[in-house]
Amino acid sequence: MTDISSTSPRPQAASNGWMLKAIPLAVILASLLLIPVMVGNQFVYHIFITICIFAALSTAWNIVGGFAGQLSLGHAIFYGIGAYTGVILMNMGISPWIGMFAGAAIAVVAAVIISYPCFRLHGPFFALATIAFLEVFRVLALHWRELTGGATGLMIPLQIGWEWMVFRDRLPQLLIAFGLLLLTLAVAWWIRSHRMGFYLVATRERESAALAAGVGTVRVRLAAVAVSAALTAFVGTFHAMYLTFIEPAAMFSLQMSIQIAMFALIGGLGTVFGPLLGAVLLVPISELARGWLGAHALGLHGFVYGVVLMLVVLFMPNGLMGLISRFTKQRRERGVSAGTIAASAATPTAAPRAPIGADVMRVEHLQKHFGGLHVTNDVGFTLREGEILGLIGPNGAGKTTVFNMISGFLKPDSGSVTVRAADGSWQSPATPGDFATIGVGRTFQIVQPFAAMTVEENIMVGAFHRYSDVEEAREVARETAERMGLAPWLDAEARGLTIGGLKRLEVARVMAMKPRILLLDEVMAGINQTDVRRAIDLMKSIRDSGVSIVAIEHVMQAVMSLSDRVIVLNSGKIIAQGEPREVVRDPVVVEAYLGKEFIDAQA
């Protein structure tokens, strides 16, 4: 959805691309500070402080709503927590500067408790759950009168000065608001340009593929929510000091939550600077309407907001940043589509094949039922180092189910999967994360690209498994892309690739993880003859580098020329195994594929 390529820093790619973004950003930020100082009008100050506050809130929201794709409409919870904690502590004589951190700490705890169960929910259901939590908080704030003042609200004590964050002048308030905005922008930018940001976007795009790439999807999203909640609470504390009065209806309000999310959407969901842009454009509308028209225009700015939101959704769903990046991209279009696969494919170096070594994976007595269907019936095999094991069988034989169980995506009813770790010890991984950690990588039969990421970023998500540094990961991703013949498309969005390209991307991503055991699920299905031959060469070169492979494959040419051993699965059971040539002549196997009539006809 969002255009990630426009926000990720790319030092190599011509510095003027950078300047194109840096200069307008510097201008916007500088004018946020300078215009009110130069005009000196109280109302202008107020508008700019409000812009800073909403831009900061929206930027913080975007870490969860944009990067992680969890559409929270309950972010006012954290804002309200920050505000109430700040004011309550201030009434006890504690400075809001300390209250800010106390509020952030409480907000983080609340955020983790709320989000952990809700991450199972997607799209509208997550949004509904966050709204429900917001309502609960609002009602509780009304209920605990002794603490919160109930519906009457709370005033801040009149103590003025830097230590109380309360001022007669507008300038210090603007400085604090601006500082908070800078802090939030810096955090958002840091997250987006480091491993965490890649992991968040990958999780948003395809959760299962992210899991297979070793991403701790729950952990990384919880971290995002925690950071976002803390930043939101910071702003909440300051805003309370600015407003000098708080009440549950204003602090824990759904309208507020919607506004925060709306600025991000209008600016560009998932981009670092989009929310800032959205707030800069829209906040003045509402404040001017309020300032000039007063009570006559009750609802006018809200009406404008709603209409703008609908128009943006209909006509520029990528927001303002989407428009800008489309414009800049046109300027530096480099005809990437010209390169052909054949030309770009690196020929694998003909290293001598390492001899097949000791066992690296043992699968014993796997059983799995789906309802009354016995999909896996006592399946067991071992995989040896540097070996290619073919897993074949007619459609519905249960091959992918076995794959899901030996990569942690499905729990077997009984039986065990043990893997030899790099240090030689035997372990029983359970989750996809465990399998990734121990060095088992897998691809998916139905390709699972991170559609909105570029090819390079897709592969980087895999590379991050071993390299936490962005530049190192980028380097590995480039090497892998070169090897997989994907080099010409590095900057293209994954959604634009052909099926053959997507299959290669799937393998590239897992190869960038540098797995010791590779599980390939029909990587050759549906690709053309040239690509099949290249894929065969590629698998050989992977094998020769010491990686053990289990491959589900229907393309017999590949199975015959690659596999050291073949296992044939039918109706969940292993019906034959051994050398490829022997297995295909086995009457039981022929019958499984072609039916009994065929055998009889031949006889």
Add this chain to the structure above:
Amino acid sequence: MNTFLQVLTNGIMLGSLFAIVAVGLTLIFGIVKVVNFAHGEFLMVGMYLTYVLTTWMGIHPFATVILVAPALFLLGAVTQRFLIQPLMSADDDHIQIFATVGLSTALINLALLVFGADIASTPASGLRTPLQLGPVRLLSGQVAILVASIAVVVVLQFFLSRTQTGRAIRAVAQNRAAAQLMGINVNWIYILTFGIGAACVGVASVLIAPLYPTSSGIGTYFVLTAFVVVVLGGLGSIGGAFAGAMIIGLIDSFAGFYIGSDLREVAVFGVFLLILILKPSGLFSSRLNLSHVSP
């Protein structure tokens, strides 16, 4: 004992109120697969229409249904055609959420602009007369809501299961592409469904307006509970919505009486969150497949 019966009756009455609001929501939710965040505002629009028609033209509130329900049908159909349909293929459901959230924000504030912040009271027209039924008291308007909500559920069920159009609607809900291949005009079915869902809210607003004061925020008040009901009853299940509404009505009523009237919402939303987290397919639905929820 009498108090208990009274609280029970209140719960059932409240339940039927929630049911009639939620029925249209669950229909749209289950078939168009869009969460209409503006559903509450449809209710608000309907209530203001009822208010205007009754006060300016002196019609009995219930009689306005012949105008309000078609008006809401139109509003729903237009929303589907011009706001949701262009976004049906968006690969990100954020977009659809924002679309209806935008519509909701616009409608709330439009009402503020037109009617101001004061509440508008539709004439009671005898519907707030208390009736004594053995040990319990209730309002004649509440009985009307109970009867109407049952009627709407029965009629909708009949329509969906017995008529050709109803079958087409269900087919589209099951599999959009396959329905299209069978010659069903899917876009038209969506517009029709959205319209019917909104028309149900029209019926609801005519019944509710004489009992509750109308304000620009009234929709939010009802729709959050309606969402709870819909999730509880199972996405798209009309009967489930009715049962869910009764449960929520009873929880609301009993929690209000035994825990404290200001904490009713905490109880209701607590139940909602538990259901969402533990059994997101709803209490009664095992058939409908929730494409929005991950396994």
